[in-house]
Amino acid sequence: MKQSKAFRNGYNAGDFVSSALSGWLFAICMMLVNEGGGIEALVDRVAIFTRTPEMIALIVGITLFFTIGFSELIVLSPYGRRIVAVFLLVEYAFFAFAIVLSIPAAISEIAVLSAFLILLVPIVLRLVSTFSEGKESAPVEPVSRKKGCFAPVLIFGIAVSCLFGSAIAAIGVMRYLGYSAPNFDFGIFCQMFANMAKTGTPVTTVERDGLLSHFAVHTSPVLYLLLPFYFVFRTPITLAVGQAVILYSSIVPLLLIGRRRGLSNGMLILLSVAFAAYPAIATGCYYDFHENCFLLPLLLWTFWFSECRRPIPFFLFALLTLTVKEDAFVYLLIFALFLWIAEKRWKTALPTAVLAIGYFLIVSHLMKQNG
Secondary structure, X not given: OOOOOOOHHHOXXXXXXXHHHHHHHHHHHHHHHXXXXXXXXXXXXXXXXXXXXXXXXXXXXXXXXXXXXXXXXXXXXXXXXXHHHHXXXXXXHHHHHHHHOOOOOOOOHHHHHHHHHHHHHHHHHHHHHHHOOOOOOOOOOOOOHHHOOOHHHHHHHHHHHHHHHHHHHHHHHHHHHOOOOOHHHHHHHHHHHHHXXXXXXXXXXOOOOOOXXXXXXXXXXXXXXXXXHHHXXXXXXXXXXXXXXXXXXXXXXXHHHHHHOOOOHHHHXXXXXXHHHOHHHHHHHOOOOOHHHHHHHHHHHHHHHHHOOOHHHHHHHHHHHHOOOHHHHHHHHHHHHHHHHOOOOHHHHHHHHHHHHHHHHHHHHHHHHHO
């Protein structure tokens, strides 16, 4: 017996919404193709069109035509839903591309981008429901305790990381004491942390030609996590040492993920050495302090809580990752694609992608206004 909420051959309310939205978008795209002019011209044209019954009937007619046509396609063809979903995405891409080519200064960019994001949500939901197969995969089971005690491996990994981290911290301290650390960028962060300790604001006078918040150049609220330590040790050496400590703390979530993924203790030991000695991990510290040192540990902790299926700490660390820098949203967006495509966890992937894109749009707008 069929469910009462479904129509014939499984046709449902989602099919109707996607068909109607596709028809409406097609009518809007036709206006853009015929006369162009970007969003300002489009708003004026819609205002003119809605004053005459003929034009209202035309827009409604096009919308109804696609609603009925796509609805029949979904009912009659086993590939109907996929065709409608792809067509809807193509329409949205054309609509967005045509609009952003000409956004006048009189219209708020953040309002336009927010509208795009809101309009994209039902399209993404439609694509997810159409192409996703099955429910979210089960969490990866932890390995058996028979493979050996994990504590000695974790201690070894921390010890190796402390050894390499100490060497990296020493290089940073010697660069500062030997007057080898330049103003760009170490001088910027030194002055910024000094001002943060005094006033709480990340302002500098060396980054541009006047007093300016560093967040107008790179939005990095995560730097406040290091401020309590700077309160205790008010010296640039705190930044050089803190960077190494933060970076090499990544060994803990890395080993936890490896353990959960089934690596033996021997492989975890090799992984610890490979991580600590990997040049790409350390060489980023050779040019003194930067906020990017937070990226690796925060991302790995995000991955770990994703493995454990713990949504609250997962989204907390995902948000912390976004606060490292305005371009950090790219990492979360790629991870969201991994969750969707590789693990079929679209219920986690979709809000992660929306969080990443939404944060980027808001921060970009604020930087554009104040930078």
